[in-house]
Amino acid sequence: MSSEVKSQFKVAAVQAAPEFLNLEKGVEKAIRLIEEAAGNGASLIAFPEVWLPGYPWWIWLDSPAAGMKFVRRHFENSLTIGSELFNKITAAAAENHIHVVLGFSERAGGSLYISQAIIDDNGKVVATRRKLKPTHAERTVYGEGDGSHLGVYDTALGKLGALCCAEHIQPLSKFAMYSQHEQIHVAAWPSFSVYRGAAFQFSAQANNAASQVYALEGQCYVLAPCATVSKDMLDMLIDSESKAPLLLEGGGFAMIYGPDGAPLCEPLGETQEGLLYAEVDLGAVGVAKAAYDPVGHYSRPDVFQLRINRTPGAIVRDFQQEVPRESACEAPAVDSQRSSAEGSEK
Structure with a gap:
C-alpha cells in the first residue's frame, strides 16, 4: 500500500441480489461488480x-x-x-487496483460469523472483522465478534472502517469507531424487505436514517450498500401463503452520504441492481468537524469516557507455568502481580 493518501476519489456501493446459497457463482458475480466499479473509475467498492x-x-x-x-x-x-475463493476476491482487487469491503458469512471451524473483509488495491487483506453481536434471530445462526473487531484502518484512501446492519444503532460501538477518526465508513445492510409495514424498525426509512446519522455524528463519508431479494430467492424461501407477506421482492435502498450527512447520489429503484457512485473529498471531513467533533473539541472526557476491551476473544489460552514456591509467604506481592500481568499478555 502506498504511504501517500488520496484526498479525492470515487467510491461505489453495491445494490444487487446475491447468488443465493451458491458461493462459487456469488464470487463470480462479486468479481464482475469489482471490475465494473473499477472500470468506472472507482477506488473503493x-x-x-x-x-x-x-x-x-x-x-x-x-x-x-x-x-x-x-x-x-x-x-x-x-x-x-x-480459501481459494476468498483469494479470488483479493486477486480481483489487485488486478483492478481497487479497494474492496466485502460482506460475507465467514466459516471458521464449525461456526459462522457475520464478517467483513477490508482489502486494499494491492489485494492485501488489511483486516477482517466480525459483527460484535448478531441481531435478534441472527443469533440462531452466527457467533459473536469481540472488541478487536471495532477497528479503523489506515489505507491509501484514508482511515477506513466498517460495521454491519444494526451495529449502527449501538451508541458505544459507534463512539468506539468515531474515536479512531474514521474518514470512510461502510455501513452494510442485507435488504429492507422483511416485515414491510409491520415493523418500522426494519424499514428502509429507519435504517437509512441510522446510516445518515452515522455520517453526521462521525463526520465521515458513509457508503451504505444494500442487497435486494430476487424472485429466485422468494421461490426458494416462500413455501406457504402465510409467509408471502413477510418477505417481499426488492428491498434495495443503497445510498452514500457525505460527512455532513447529505445524500451524495440518486437512489436506484428498490428492485433494480447496480452500483451507486459518489465523489469523495477528504477535505470535507475537516470542514464538517469544524461544527461537530464528538471525539475532539466537542467532547467532554472529564464527564464521559468509554472503556473498550480490545483483547481478541479466545476459548483456549496458554499461561506461563508459575515457578513453584516452598511457601506462600515467600511470594512478594510485586512478583505475584508481574506473574499475573505476564499471564494476561499471553
Missing part, C-alpha cells in the same frame, strides 16, 4: 451484509426447526478466509 452467500432470511420466516433444511447448504457455501 462496498458490498452488503453477508452478500456471500446471501442473508439467511429463513430465520425471520419460520421456526429454527423449519429452517434446518437450509443449515447445511448455508454452512457449506459460507466463505473461509484464505
Whole structure:
C-alpha cells in the first residue's frame, strides 16, 4: 500500500441480489461488480451484509426447526478466509487496483460469523472483522465478534472502517469507531424487505436514517450498500401463503452520504441492481468537524469516557507455568502481580 493518501476519489456501493446459497457463482458475480466499479473509475467498492452467500432470511420466516433444511447448504457455501475463493476476491482487487469491503458469512471451524473483509488495491487483506453481536434471530445462526473487531484502518484512501446492519444503532460501538477518526465508513445492510409495514424498525426509512446519522455524528463519508431479494430467492424461501407477506421482492435502498450527512447520489429503484457512485473529498471531513467533533473539541472526557476491551476473544489460552514456591509467604506481592500481568499478555 502506498504511504501517500488520496484526498479525492470515487467510491461505489453495491445494490444487487446475491447468488443465493451458491458461493462459487456469488464470487463470480462479486468479481464482475469489482471490475465494473473499477472500470468506472472507482477506488473503493462496498458490498452488503453477508452478500456471500446471501442473508439467511429463513430465520425471520419460520421456526429454527423449519429452517434446518437450509443449515447445511448455508454452512457449506459460507466463505473461509484464505480459501481459494476468498483469494479470488483479493486477486480481483489487485488486478483492478481497487479497494474492496466485502460482506460475507465467514466459516471458521464449525461456526459462522457475520464478517467483513477490508482489502486494499494491492489485494492485501488489511483486516477482517466480525459483527460484535448478531441481531435478534441472527443469533440462531452466527457467533459473536469481540472488541478487536471495532477497528479503523489506515489505507491509501484514508482511515477506513466498517460495521454491519444494526451495529449502527449501538451508541458505544459507534463512539468506539468515531474515536479512531474514521474518514470512510461502510455501513452494510442485507435488504429492507422483511416485515414491510409491520415493523418500522426494519424499514428502509429507519435504517437509512441510522446510516445518515452515522455520517453526521462521525463526520465521515458513509457508503451504505444494500442487497435486494430476487424472485429466485422468494421461490426458494416462500413455501406457504402465510409467509408471502413477510418477505417481499426488492428491498434495495443503497445510498452514500457525505460527512455532513447529505445524500451524495440518486437512489436506484428498490428492485433494480447496480452500483451507486459518489465523489469523495477528504477535505470535507475537516470542514464538517469544524461544527461537530464528538471525539475532539466537542467532547467532554472529564464527564464521559468509554472503556473498550480490545483483547481478541479466545476459548483456549496458554499461561506461563508459575515457578513453584516452598511457601506462600515467600511470594512478594510485586512478583505475584508481574506473574499475573505476564499471564494476561499471553
